[in-house]
Amino acid sequence: MSIISENAGYFIIAVVIVAALLVWAYLTKRMQKDFSTMTWVLIPVAIAINIAIGQIVVTLKLPVYLDSIGTVLVAVICGPWAGALTGTLSNVIWGLTIDPNAFPWFPVAFFIGLVSGLMANAGWFKSWWKVAVTGFAVALTAAVVSTPIAVYLYGGITASGSSFITAYLLQTGQGVVQAVMSTGFLVEPVDKITTAMLAFAIIQGLSQRFVARFPRPENAQTEGGTSQTQLIIALVVIVLLVLFAMFLLGNILGG
Amino acid sequence: MHERLSFFVKRDSVLHRLNPLTKLTLVFGLVLIAFFSPNYWTPQLLFLCAILPLSFLGGIQQSFLRAFIRLILPASGFLFLMQAFFHPVGEKVVFQLWFLDVTSESLSFAFRNATRIAVMVSSFTLFLLTTHPSELMSDLTRRGLPGQFSYVIISTLQILPQMQAKAQTIIAAQRARGLDTESTFFKRAGSLFPLVGPLVFGSLVEVEERAIAIEARGFTSTHVKTSLHDIPDTGADKFIRWIVIGLVLIALTSRLWLS
Numbered sequence: 001m002s003i004i005s006e007n008a009g010y011f012i013i014a015v016v017i018v019a020a021l022l023v024w025a026y027l028t029k030r031m032q033k034d035f036s037t038m039t040w041v042l043i044p045v046a047i048a049i050n051i052a053i054g055q056i057v058v059t060l061k062l063p064v065y066l067d068s069i070g071t072v073l074v075a076v077i078c079g080p081w082a083g084a085l086t087g088t089l090s091n092v093i094w095g096l097t098i099d100p101n102a103f104p105w106f107p108v109a110f111f112i113g114l115v116s117g118l119m120a121n122a123g124w125f126k127s128w129w130k131v132a133v134t135g136f137a138v139a140l141t142a143a144v145v146s147t148p149i150a151v152y153l154y155g156g157i158t159a160s161g162s163s164f165i166t167a168y169l170l171q172t173g174q175g176v177v178q179a180v181m182s183t184g185f186l187v188e189p190v191d192k193i194t195t196a197m198l199a200f201a202i203i204q205g206l207s208q209r210f211v212a213r214f215p216r217p218e219n220a221q222t223e224g225g226t227s228q229t230q231l232i233i234a235l236v237v238i239v240l241l242v243l244f245a246m247f248l249l250g251n252i253l254g255g
Numbered sequence: 256m257h258e259r260l261s262f263f264v265k266r267d268s269v270l271h272r273l274n275p276l277t278k279l280t281l282v283f284g285l286v287l288i289a290f291f292s293p294n295y296w297t298p299q300l301l302f303l304c305a306i307l308p309l310s311f312l313g314g315i316q317q318s319f320l321r322a323f324i325r326l327i328l329p330a331s332g333f334l335f336l337m338q339a340f341f342h343p344v345g346e347k348v349v350f351q352l353w354f355l356d357v358t359s360e361s362l363s364f365a366f367r368n369a370t371r372i373a374v375m376v377s378s379f380t381l382f383l384l385t386t387h388p389s390e391l392m393s394d395l396t397r398r399g400l401p402g403q404f405s406y407v408i409i410s411t412l413q414i415l416p417q418m419q420a421k422a423q424t425i426i427a428a429q430r431a432r433g434l435d436t437e438s439t440f441f442k443r444a445g446s447l448f449p450l451v452g453p454l455v456f457g458s459l460v461e462v463e464e465r466a467i468a469i470e471a472r473g474f475t476s477t478h479v480k481t482s483l484h485d486i487p488d489t490g491a492d493k494f495i496r497w498i499v500i501g502l503v504l505i506a507l508t509s510r511l512w513l514s
Contacts, residue, residue, distance in 0.1 A: 037474055040403050041466040044411040045458050048418040056422055056450050060436055060443045069451070089404075093411050096262075096388060100379035101330060101372075153290075153375075155368040157337045167341035201448065202455050213463060 011148070018114070025081060034079035034215045042078065042214070046070030047090045051098070064191040071113045072138075072199040076125050077214040080117025087113035104153055108146045115141045116196065120219040125200065127223045128234035135196030136189055136241045143184025150180045162187045182249050189245055193238060262322070262383035270313030274492040275391040276398065282382045284499035289374040291506040293513045295363070298370040306377050315384045319377075322384070327376045331369040338365035388412055394486045402480065406469075418458060425453050 025031040047070060054067035071090060075083020087109030094102035119125065119134040150158050150166075156176040157163045162183055169179035203211065203220045211217045265271075270278070285305060289298040310319040342361040349357050392405035426436065429449055435442040436450075473480075 035403070037466045037470050038462065040406060040474070041462050041469065042459075043407050044414050045462055047407070047411045048414045049455055049458065051415060052418045052422045052454060053451055055419065056426070056454075057447070059426065060447060060450075062440075062444060062447070066447075069455075085407075089407055089411070093408065093415070095379065096383060096408075097412065097415065099326060100376045100383065101326075103379060104375070154334065154372065155338055155342070155364065157334065157341060163337060167337060170341050198448070198451060202452070205452065205456060206459065210459070210463070213466075 031081050034082050036215055038213050039078040039082050039215060042074055043086050046074045046086050047093055050090045064194055066195055068112050069195050069199050072116045072196055073202060075113045075117035076120040076203060076219050077211060077216055079216050080114045083113030083117040084110045104149055108142050111141045111145045112138055125219055126221060128230045129237040131196045131200040132193050132234050132237050135193035139188035139192035142192060143181060143188045146184055147177060147181045151176055156180055185245055185249050263387045264315050264318050264384050266314040268314045270385045274488045275386050275394045277492040277495050278382050278386055280496045280499050282378045284503050285378040286375045287503045288506045289371050291510045293510045295367060298374045302374050306381060310381055313385045318384055322380050323377060327373050331373040334372055335365045335369035338368055390486060393482055393484060422454055425450055
Protein backbone atom coordinates (compact mmCIF):
# COMPACT_ATOMS: atom_id res chain seq x y z
CA MET A 1 0.00 0.00 0.00
CA SER A 2 3.05 2.30 -0.15
CA ILE A 3 1.89 3.31 -3.62
CA ILE A 4 -1.20 4.96 -2.11
CA SER A 5 0.64 6.99 0.50
CA GLU A 6 3.17 8.08 -2.13
CA ASN A 7 0.50 9.49 -4.39
CA ALA A 8 -1.98 10.68 -1.79
CA GLY A 9 -0.11 14.01 -1.72
CA TYR A 10 -0.86 14.68 -5.40
CA PHE A 11 -4.46 13.72 -4.87
CA ILE A 12 -4.87 16.13 -1.96
CA ILE A 13 -3.15 18.95 -3.91
CA ALA A 14 -5.51 18.40 -6.87
CA VAL A 15 -8.59 18.41 -4.63
CA VAL A 16 -7.43 21.57 -2.83
CA ILE A 17 -6.81 23.40 -6.12
CA VAL A 18 -10.23 22.46 -7.48
CA ALA A 19 -11.94 23.42 -4.21
CA ALA A 20 -10.14 26.77 -4.17
CA LEU A 21 -11.20 27.47 -7.76
CA LEU A 22 -14.76 26.51 -6.87
CA VAL A 23 -14.91 28.81 -3.85
CA TRP A 24 -13.34 31.63 -5.86
CA ALA A 25 -15.85 31.20 -8.69
CA TYR A 26 -18.69 31.07 -6.19
CA LEU A 27 -17.64 34.12 -4.19
CA THR A 28 -16.99 36.29 -7.22
CA LYS A 29 -20.53 35.40 -8.47
CA ARG A 30 -19.01 34.43 -11.82
CA MET A 31 -20.37 30.92 -11.41
CA GLN A 32 -23.92 32.00 -10.67
CA LYS A 33 -23.84 34.10 -13.84
CA ASP A 34 -22.67 31.07 -15.84
CA PHE A 35 -25.63 28.95 -14.78
CA SER A 36 -28.40 30.82 -16.56
CA THR A 37 -31.59 29.13 -17.72
CA MET A 38 -30.08 28.80 -21.19
CA THR A 39 -27.17 26.86 -19.65
CA TRP A 40 -29.45 24.54 -17.73
CA VAL A 41 -31.41 23.82 -20.90
CA LEU A 42 -28.27 23.32 -22.99
CA ILE A 43 -26.77 20.77 -20.58
CA PRO A 44 -29.28 17.92 -21.23
CA VAL A 45 -28.96 18.49 -24.99
CA ALA A 46 -25.16 18.41 -24.68
CA ILE A 47 -25.28 15.15 -22.71
CA ALA A 48 -27.51 13.62 -25.36
CA ILE A 49 -25.05 14.89 -28.02
CA ASN A 50 -22.18 13.21 -26.16
CA ILE A 51 -23.94 9.88 -26.11
CA ALA A 52 -25.46 10.01 -29.61
CA ILE A 53 -22.15 11.00 -31.24
CA GLY A 54 -20.35 8.34 -29.20
CA GLN A 55 -22.69 5.82 -30.77
CA ILE A 56 -22.32 7.23 -34.32
CA VAL A 57 -18.56 6.83 -33.96
CA VAL A 58 -19.04 3.22 -32.99
CA THR A 59 -21.18 2.72 -36.12
CA LEU A 60 -18.45 4.25 -38.27
CA LYS A 61 -15.84 2.00 -36.60
CA LEU A 62 -13.39 4.85 -35.99
CA PRO A 63 -10.57 4.25 -33.49
CA VAL A 64 -11.64 7.16 -31.21
CA TYR A 65 -14.42 7.73 -28.68
CA LEU A 66 -15.48 11.37 -29.32
CA ASP A 67 -17.89 11.10 -26.41
CA SER A 68 -17.23 14.54 -24.95
CA ILE A 69 -18.04 16.95 -27.79
CA GLY A 70 -21.11 18.23 -25.93
CA THR A 71 -19.05 18.69 -22.77
CA VAL A 72 -16.47 20.84 -24.58
CA LEU A 73 -19.26 22.80 -26.29
CA VAL A 74 -20.88 23.68 -22.96
CA ALA A 75 -17.51 24.42 -21.34
CA VAL A 76 -16.66 26.95 -24.05
CA ILE A 77 -19.90 28.92 -24.26
CA CYS A 78 -21.11 28.52 -20.65
CA GLY A 79 -17.92 28.38 -18.60
CA PRO A 80 -15.75 25.69 -16.98
CA TRP A 81 -18.12 24.74 -14.15
CA ALA A 82 -21.04 24.17 -16.48
CA GLY A 83 -18.70 22.03 -18.58
CA ALA A 84 -17.55 20.06 -15.56
CA LEU A 85 -21.16 19.45 -14.52
CA THR A 86 -22.06 18.34 -18.04
CA GLY A 87 -19.21 15.86 -18.06
CA THR A 88 -20.07 14.44 -14.65
CA LEU A 89 -23.77 14.07 -15.41
CA SER A 90 -22.93 12.54 -18.81
CA ASN A 91 -21.21 9.70 -17.05
CA VAL A 92 -24.05 9.38 -14.55
CA ILE A 93 -26.59 9.16 -17.39
CA TRP A 94 -24.38 6.75 -19.33
CA GLY A 95 -24.31 4.58 -16.21
CA LEU A 96 -28.05 4.90 -15.64
CA THR A 97 -29.06 3.96 -19.16
CA ILE A 98 -26.38 2.04 -21.02
CA ASP A 99 -23.61 0.57 -18.91
CA PRO A 100 -23.11 0.88 -15.12
CA ASN A 101 -19.35 0.54 -15.77
CA ALA A 102 -19.33 4.25 -16.69
CA PHE A 103 -19.97 5.56 -13.14
CA PRO A 104 -16.44 5.37 -11.71
CA TRP A 105 -14.96 7.38 -14.61
CA PHE A 106 -16.91 10.54 -13.85
CA PRO A 107 -13.86 12.48 -12.49
CA VAL A 108 -12.27 12.20 -15.93
CA ALA A 109 -15.31 13.79 -17.57
CA PHE A 110 -15.40 16.43 -14.82
CA PHE A 111 -11.83 17.49 -15.58
CA ILE A 112 -12.35 17.40 -19.36
CA GLY A 113 -15.12 19.98 -18.93
CA LEU A 114 -13.21 22.04 -16.38
CA VAL A 115 -9.94 22.21 -18.32
CA SER A 116 -11.52 22.97 -21.68
CA GLY A 117 -13.58 25.73 -20.03
CA LEU A 118 -10.54 27.25 -18.34
CA MET A 119 -8.57 27.12 -21.60
CA ALA A 120 -11.47 28.80 -23.43
CA ASN A 121 -11.66 31.51 -20.77
CA ALA A 122 -7.97 32.18 -21.27
CA GLY A 123 -8.63 32.74 -24.98
CA TRP A 124 -7.41 29.39 -26.27
CA PHE A 125 -10.51 28.55 -28.27
CA LYS A 126 -10.38 31.26 -30.91
CA SER A 127 -8.54 29.70 -33.86
CA TRP A 128 -7.75 26.24 -35.19
CA TRP A 129 -4.25 25.91 -33.80
CA LYS A 130 -5.24 27.23 -30.37
CA VAL A 131 -8.08 24.73 -30.31
CA ALA A 132 -5.55 21.97 -31.06
CA VAL A 133 -3.49 23.09 -28.06
CA THR A 134 -6.63 23.09 -25.90
CA GLY A 135 -7.42 19.57 -27.06
CA PHE A 136 -3.91 18.50 -26.15
CA ALA A 137 -4.17 20.03 -22.66
CA VAL A 138 -7.49 18.25 -22.17
CA ALA A 139 -5.90 14.98 -23.29
CA LEU A 140 -3.04 15.27 -20.80
CA THR A 141 -5.52 16.00 -18.00
CA ALA A 142 -7.70 13.05 -19.00
CA ALA A 143 -4.68 10.74 -19.07
CA VAL A 144 -3.51 11.87 -15.63
CA VAL A 145 -6.95 11.74 -14.00
CA SER A 146 -7.91 8.36 -15.41
CA THR A 147 -4.66 6.76 -14.19
CA PRO A 148 -5.52 6.46 -10.46
CA ILE A 149 -9.02 5.18 -11.31
CA ALA A 150 -7.63 2.50 -13.60
CA VAL A 151 -4.89 1.55 -11.11
CA TYR A 152 -6.82 1.46 -7.84
CA LEU A 153 -10.19 0.32 -9.09
CA TYR A 154 -9.22 -2.05 -11.88
CA GLY A 155 -5.67 -2.97 -10.90
CA GLY A 156 -4.23 -1.27 -13.99
CA ILE A 157 -5.79 -3.26 -16.80
CA THR A 158 -9.35 -2.18 -17.56
CA ALA A 159 -11.91 -3.75 -19.84
CA SER A 160 -11.21 -1.36 -22.75
CA GLY A 161 -9.31 -2.14 -25.92
CA SER A 162 -6.36 0.16 -25.18
CA SER A 163 -5.52 -2.04 -22.19
CA PHE A 164 -3.56 -4.28 -24.53
CA ILE A 165 -0.95 -1.50 -24.70
CA THR A 166 -0.92 -1.31 -20.88
CA ALA A 167 -0.54 -5.07 -20.68
CA TYR A 168 2.36 -4.97 -23.13
CA LEU A 169 4.11 -2.24 -21.13
CA LEU A 170 3.57 -4.22 -17.92
CA GLN A 171 5.22 -7.23 -19.55
CA THR A 172 8.25 -5.12 -20.49
CA GLY A 173 8.75 -4.48 -16.78
CA GLN A 174 7.16 -1.04 -16.34
CA GLY A 175 5.45 -0.10 -13.08
CA VAL A 176 1.66 -0.13 -13.09
CA VAL A 177 1.28 3.66 -12.79
CA GLN A 178 3.79 4.36 -15.57
CA ALA A 179 2.23 1.76 -17.88
CA VAL A 180 -1.31 3.09 -17.41
CA MET A 181 -0.29 6.73 -17.74
CA SER A 182 1.74 6.22 -20.89
CA THR A 183 -1.15 4.30 -22.45
CA GLY A 184 -3.28 7.37 -21.70
CA PHE A 185 -0.69 9.66 -23.30
CA LEU A 186 -0.69 7.47 -26.40
CA VAL A 187 -4.45 7.15 -26.79
CA GLU A 188 -5.96 10.39 -25.50
CA PRO A 189 -4.38 13.16 -27.67
CA VAL A 190 -5.86 11.91 -30.97
CA ASP A 191 -9.29 11.62 -29.40
CA LYS A 192 -9.32 14.90 -27.52
CA ILE A 193 -7.78 17.05 -30.27
CA THR A 194 -10.42 15.73 -32.70
CA THR A 195 -13.11 16.38 -30.08
CA ALA A 196 -12.00 19.98 -29.55
CA MET A 197 -11.78 20.63 -33.29
CA LEU A 198 -15.26 19.22 -33.95
CA ALA A 199 -16.66 21.32 -31.10
CA PHE A 200 -14.94 24.38 -32.63
CA ALA A 201 -16.42 23.61 -36.04
CA ILE A 202 -19.87 23.28 -34.47
CA ILE A 203 -19.55 26.60 -32.63
CA GLN A 204 -18.43 28.26 -35.88
CA GLY A 205 -21.56 26.92 -37.53
CA LEU A 206 -23.89 28.44 -34.95
CA SER A 207 -25.31 31.88 -35.58
CA GLN A 208 -23.81 34.73 -33.57
CA ARG A 209 -27.24 35.69 -32.29
CA PHE A 210 -27.69 32.19 -30.83
CA VAL A 211 -24.25 32.06 -29.18
CA ALA A 212 -24.82 35.53 -27.71
CA ARG A 213 -27.71 34.15 -25.63
CA PHE A 214 -25.24 32.06 -23.56
CA PRO A 215 -23.15 33.38 -20.65
CA ARG A 216 -19.75 33.44 -22.40
CA PRO A 217 -20.15 34.28 -26.10
CA GLU A 218 -16.78 36.09 -26.09
CA ASN A 219 -14.96 32.74 -25.75
CA ALA A 220 -16.22 31.65 -29.15
CA GLN A 221 -15.22 34.78 -31.07
CA THR A 222 -12.72 33.86 -33.78
CA GLU A 223 -9.52 35.69 -34.53
CA GLY A 224 -8.73 37.05 -37.96
CA GLY A 225 -6.72 35.30 -40.68
CA THR A 226 -7.83 33.15 -43.58
CA SER A 227 -8.93 29.66 -42.68
CA GLN A 228 -6.31 28.10 -44.97
CA THR A 229 -3.29 29.59 -43.21
CA GLN A 230 -4.95 28.79 -39.89
CA LEU A 231 -5.33 25.14 -40.85
CA ILE A 232 -1.69 24.95 -41.90
CA ILE A 233 -0.60 26.42 -38.56
CA ALA A 234 -2.92 23.95 -36.81
CA LEU A 235 -1.29 21.00 -38.60
CA VAL A 236 2.20 22.21 -37.64
CA VAL A 237 1.07 22.64 -34.04
CA ILE A 238 -0.39 19.14 -33.94
CA VAL A 239 2.89 17.67 -35.23
CA LEU A 240 4.81 19.61 -32.56
CA LEU A 241 2.38 18.43 -29.88
CA VAL A 242 2.78 14.81 -30.94
CA LEU A 243 6.56 15.20 -30.70
CA PHE A 244 6.16 16.76 -27.25
CA ALA A 245 3.93 13.85 -26.18
CA MET A 246 6.58 11.38 -27.33
CA PHE A 247 9.19 13.31 -25.33
CA LEU A 248 6.96 13.13 -22.22
CA LEU A 249 6.39 9.44 -22.81
CA GLY A 250 10.11 8.81 -23.05
CA ASN A 251 10.63 10.62 -19.78
CA ILE A 252 7.94 8.61 -17.99
CA LEU A 253 9.22 5.29 -19.27
CA GLY A 254 12.82 6.21 -18.60
CA GLY A 255 12.18 7.44 -15.08
CA MET B 256 -39.59 0.97 -27.11
CA HIS B 257 -39.75 4.29 -25.32
CA GLU B 258 -39.68 3.13 -21.71
CA ARG B 259 -36.84 0.68 -22.32
CA LEU B 260 -34.29 3.42 -21.85
CA SER B 261 -33.83 2.94 -18.12
CA PHE B 262 -33.19 -0.41 -16.49
CA PHE B 263 -36.18 -0.02 -14.16
CA VAL B 264 -38.51 -3.03 -13.80
CA LYS B 265 -41.84 -2.36 -12.11
CA ARG B 266 -42.59 -4.77 -9.26
CA ASP B 267 -44.20 -4.54 -5.86
CA SER B 268 -41.49 -5.74 -3.48
CA VAL B 269 -39.77 -4.80 -0.26
CA LEU B 270 -36.81 -3.54 -2.25
CA HIS B 271 -38.98 -1.37 -4.49
CA ARG B 272 -40.72 0.16 -1.48
CA LEU B 273 -37.50 1.18 0.25
CA ASN B 274 -36.63 4.85 0.11
CA PRO B 275 -34.33 5.61 -2.89
CA LEU B 276 -31.69 7.16 -0.61
CA THR B 277 -31.60 3.96 1.47
CA LYS B 278 -30.97 1.91 -1.66
CA LEU B 279 -28.30 4.35 -2.78
CA THR B 280 -26.58 4.07 0.61
CA LEU B 281 -26.80 0.29 0.37
CA VAL B 282 -25.18 0.28 -3.07
CA PHE B 283 -22.30 2.55 -2.07
CA GLY B 284 -21.93 0.56 1.15
CA LEU B 285 -21.58 -2.71 -0.78
CA VAL B 286 -19.04 -1.20 -3.17
CA LEU B 287 -16.96 0.40 -0.41
CA ILE B 288 -16.95 -2.76 1.71
CA ALA B 289 -15.91 -4.83 -1.31
CA PHE B 290 -12.97 -2.49 -1.93
CA PHE B 291 -11.93 -1.77 1.66
CA SER B 292 -12.29 -5.13 3.35
CA PRO B 293 -8.93 -6.72 4.15
CA ASN B 294 -10.37 -10.22 3.79
CA TYR B 295 -9.70 -11.83 0.39
CA TRP B 296 -13.10 -13.49 0.15
CA THR B 297 -15.30 -10.49 1.04
CA PRO B 298 -16.34 -9.47 -2.50
CA GLN B 299 -17.23 -13.04 -3.42
CA LEU B 300 -19.22 -13.48 -0.20
CA LEU B 301 -20.96 -10.15 -0.71
CA PHE B 302 -22.03 -11.21 -4.17
CA LEU B 303 -23.36 -14.61 -3.07
CA CYS B 304 -24.85 -13.61 0.29
CA ALA B 305 -26.05 -10.07 -0.34
CA ILE B 306 -26.51 -9.16 -3.98
CA LEU B 307 -28.03 -12.42 -5.28
CA PRO B 308 -30.56 -12.75 -2.38
CA LEU B 309 -31.44 -9.06 -2.75
CA SER B 310 -32.25 -9.59 -6.42
CA PHE B 311 -34.63 -12.41 -5.43
CA LEU B 312 -36.09 -10.22 -2.68
CA GLY B 313 -36.79 -7.53 -5.24
CA GLY B 314 -38.42 -10.05 -7.59
CA ILE B 315 -36.12 -8.93 -10.39
CA GLN B 316 -33.83 -12.00 -10.46
CA GLN B 317 -34.59 -12.65 -14.16
CA SER B 318 -33.67 -9.18 -15.41
CA PHE B 319 -30.74 -9.11 -13.00
CA LEU B 320 -29.34 -12.39 -14.30
CA ARG B 321 -29.90 -11.25 -17.88
CA ALA B 322 -27.99 -8.02 -17.19
CA PHE B 323 -25.37 -10.07 -15.38
CA ILE B 324 -24.77 -12.33 -18.37
CA ARG B 325 -24.95 -9.55 -20.95
CA LEU B 326 -22.98 -6.77 -19.20
CA ILE B 327 -21.17 -7.85 -16.07
CA LEU B 328 -19.86 -11.29 -16.93
CA PRO B 329 -18.15 -10.27 -20.22
CA ALA B 330 -16.54 -7.21 -18.64
CA SER B 331 -15.23 -8.89 -15.52
CA GLY B 332 -14.35 -12.07 -17.44
CA PHE B 333 -12.25 -10.03 -19.87
CA LEU B 334 -10.68 -8.22 -16.92
CA PHE B 335 -9.87 -11.54 -15.26
CA LEU B 336 -8.21 -13.00 -18.36
CA MET B 337 -6.20 -9.86 -19.12
CA GLN B 338 -4.92 -9.53 -15.58
CA ALA B 339 -4.24 -13.22 -15.11
CA PHE B 340 -2.08 -13.25 -18.23
CA PHE B 341 -0.44 -9.86 -18.09
CA HIS B 342 0.03 -8.95 -14.46
CA PRO B 343 3.72 -9.59 -13.84
CA VAL B 344 3.80 -10.78 -10.22
CA GLY B 345 4.67 -14.05 -8.53
CA GLU B 346 7.11 -16.87 -9.07
CA LYS B 347 4.99 -20.02 -9.01
CA VAL B 348 4.02 -20.63 -12.62
CA VAL B 349 0.76 -22.51 -13.00
CA PHE B 350 0.93 -22.79 -16.75
CA GLN B 351 2.50 -21.10 -19.74
CA LEU B 352 1.03 -19.96 -23.01
CA TRP B 353 3.56 -18.86 -25.60
CA PHE B 354 5.56 -16.21 -23.68
CA LEU B 355 2.88 -15.51 -21.07
CA ASP B 356 3.16 -16.93 -17.58
CA VAL B 357 0.13 -17.42 -15.40
CA THR B 358 1.26 -17.52 -11.81
CA SER B 359 -0.88 -18.36 -8.83
CA GLU B 360 -0.35 -14.81 -7.53
CA SER B 361 -1.54 -13.20 -10.75
CA LEU B 362 -4.52 -15.59 -10.78
CA SER B 363 -5.60 -14.59 -7.29
CA PHE B 364 -4.95 -10.90 -8.04
CA ALA B 365 -7.07 -11.10 -11.20
CA PHE B 366 -9.83 -13.02 -9.46
CA ARG B 367 -10.11 -10.48 -6.65
CA ASN B 368 -10.16 -7.51 -9.02
CA ALA B 369 -12.69 -9.11 -11.32
CA THR B 370 -15.06 -9.95 -8.46
CA ARG B 371 -14.70 -6.46 -6.99
CA ILE B 372 -15.70 -4.95 -10.32
CA ALA B 373 -18.52 -7.48 -10.62
CA VAL B 374 -19.78 -6.49 -7.15
CA MET B 375 -19.59 -2.82 -8.05
CA VAL B 376 -21.41 -3.08 -11.35
CA SER B 377 -23.98 -5.60 -10.16
CA SER B 378 -24.94 -3.57 -7.09
CA PHE B 379 -25.46 -0.53 -9.32
CA THR B 380 -27.52 -2.69 -11.67
CA LEU B 381 -29.60 -3.89 -8.73
CA PHE B 382 -30.23 -0.28 -7.73
CA LEU B 383 -31.20 0.75 -11.25
CA LEU B 384 -33.54 -2.23 -11.65
CA THR B 385 -35.49 -1.36 -8.51
CA THR B 386 -35.48 2.45 -8.57
CA HIS B 387 -37.12 4.69 -11.12
CA PRO B 388 -34.83 7.65 -11.95
CA SER B 389 -37.58 10.22 -11.43
CA GLU B 390 -38.39 8.74 -8.01
CA LEU B 391 -34.73 9.03 -7.02
CA MET B 392 -34.47 12.58 -8.28
CA SER B 393 -37.65 13.81 -6.58
CA ASP B 394 -36.52 12.24 -3.29
CA LEU B 395 -33.11 13.90 -3.56
CA THR B 396 -34.71 17.24 -4.49
CA ARG B 397 -36.92 17.00 -1.41
CA ARG B 398 -33.75 16.51 0.64
CA GLY B 399 -32.22 19.71 -0.69
CA LEU B 400 -30.60 18.92 -4.05
CA PRO B 401 -31.23 21.94 -6.33
CA GLY B 402 -34.16 21.30 -8.67
CA GLN B 403 -32.01 22.11 -11.70
CA PHE B 404 -30.09 18.84 -11.26
CA SER B 405 -33.20 16.73 -11.41
CA TYR B 406 -34.31 18.75 -14.43
CA VAL B 407 -31.06 17.89 -16.20
CA ILE B 408 -31.20 14.15 -15.40
CA ILE B 409 -34.88 13.64 -16.16
CA SER B 410 -34.91 15.77 -19.28
CA THR B 411 -31.80 14.01 -20.63
CA LEU B 412 -33.53 10.68 -20.16
CA GLN B 413 -36.37 12.03 -22.31
CA ILE B 414 -34.21 13.72 -24.96
CA LEU B 415 -31.80 10.81 -25.40
CA PRO B 416 -34.13 8.34 -27.18
CA GLN B 417 -35.33 11.10 -29.51
CA MET B 418 -31.73 12.02 -30.24
CA GLN B 419 -30.76 8.41 -30.95
CA ALA B 420 -33.72 8.04 -33.29
CA LYS B 421 -32.70 11.28 -35.02
CA ALA B 422 -29.13 9.99 -35.39
CA GLN B 423 -30.39 6.82 -37.07
CA THR B 424 -32.58 8.89 -39.41
CA ILE B 425 -29.63 11.12 -40.36
CA ILE B 426 -27.38 8.11 -41.01
CA ALA B 427 -30.05 6.54 -43.22
CA ALA B 428 -30.70 9.82 -45.07
CA GLN B 429 -27.02 10.52 -45.73
CA ARG B 430 -26.48 6.95 -46.92
CA ALA B 431 -29.38 7.37 -49.30
CA ARG B 432 -27.58 10.43 -50.69
CA GLY B 433 -24.51 8.27 -51.24
CA LEU B 434 -22.44 9.05 -48.14
CA ASP B 435 -19.81 6.40 -47.61
CA THR B 436 -20.01 5.00 -44.06
CA GLU B 437 -18.49 1.58 -44.62
CA SER B 438 -15.39 1.57 -46.85
CA THR B 439 -11.85 2.82 -46.15
CA PHE B 440 -10.77 4.58 -42.98
CA PHE B 441 -10.43 8.03 -44.56
CA LYS B 442 -13.86 7.80 -46.21
CA ARG B 443 -15.42 6.85 -42.87
CA ALA B 444 -13.59 9.61 -41.02
CA GLY B 445 -14.65 12.07 -43.69
CA SER B 446 -18.30 11.13 -43.27
CA LEU B 447 -18.19 12.06 -39.59
CA PHE B 448 -19.02 15.73 -39.98
CA PRO B 449 -21.99 15.26 -42.38
CA LEU B 450 -23.50 13.02 -39.70
CA VAL B 451 -22.57 15.05 -36.63
CA GLY B 452 -23.45 18.46 -38.06
CA PRO B 453 -27.17 18.01 -38.76
CA LEU B 454 -27.65 16.15 -35.48
CA VAL B 455 -26.09 18.87 -33.34
CA PHE B 456 -27.49 21.90 -35.17
CA GLY B 457 -30.94 20.32 -35.31
CA SER B 458 -31.04 19.68 -31.58
CA LEU B 459 -29.59 23.06 -30.59
CA VAL B 460 -32.39 24.88 -32.40
CA GLU B 461 -34.91 23.82 -29.76
CA VAL B 462 -32.81 25.04 -26.82
CA GLU B 463 -33.92 28.64 -26.90
CA GLU B 464 -37.65 27.90 -27.05
CA ARG B 465 -37.34 25.40 -24.23
CA ALA B 466 -35.52 27.94 -22.07
CA ILE B 467 -38.32 30.45 -22.52
CA ALA B 468 -40.94 27.78 -21.81
CA ILE B 469 -39.46 26.57 -18.52
CA GLU B 470 -38.64 30.11 -17.46
CA ALA B 471 -42.36 30.88 -17.80
CA ARG B 472 -43.07 27.94 -15.45
CA GLY B 473 -40.99 29.25 -12.58
CA PHE B 474 -37.78 27.29 -13.24
CA THR B 475 -35.50 29.79 -11.51
CA SER B 476 -37.94 30.53 -8.69
CA THR B 477 -36.38 29.88 -5.29
CA HIS B 478 -39.68 29.07 -3.53
CA VAL B 479 -40.13 25.56 -2.14
CA LYS B 480 -42.10 23.54 -4.68
CA THR B 481 -44.78 21.06 -3.69
CA SER B 482 -44.49 17.51 -4.94
CA LEU B 483 -47.25 15.42 -6.46
CA HIS B 484 -45.84 12.12 -5.19
CA ASP B 485 -45.05 11.44 -1.59
CA ILE B 486 -42.04 9.14 -1.22
CA PRO B 487 -42.10 7.29 2.11
CA ASP B 488 -39.08 7.38 4.39
CA THR B 489 -39.73 5.03 7.31
CA GLY B 490 -37.83 4.28 10.50
CA ALA B 491 -36.63 1.02 8.94
CA ASP B 492 -35.03 3.06 6.15
CA LYS B 493 -33.08 5.16 8.60
CA PHE B 494 -32.08 2.03 10.53
CA ILE B 495 -30.73 0.32 7.40
CA ARG B 496 -28.80 3.42 6.41
CA TRP B 497 -27.04 3.62 9.78
CA ILE B 498 -26.26 -0.12 9.73
CA VAL B 499 -24.66 0.19 6.30
CA ILE B 500 -22.62 3.22 7.32
CA GLY B 501 -21.47 1.32 10.43
CA LEU B 502 -20.40 -1.69 8.35
CA VAL B 503 -18.41 0.52 5.96
CA LEU B 504 -16.63 2.11 8.92
CA ILE B 505 -15.84 -1.34 10.34
CA ALA B 506 -14.39 -2.45 6.99
CA LEU B 507 -12.34 0.73 6.70
CA THR B 508 -10.92 0.60 10.23
CA SER B 509 -10.07 -3.09 9.97
CA ARG B 510 -8.27 -2.33 6.70
CA LEU B 511 -6.25 0.48 8.27
CA TRP B 512 -5.65 -1.61 11.41
CA LEU B 513 -4.35 -4.65 9.57
CA SER B 514 -2.14 -2.95 6.99
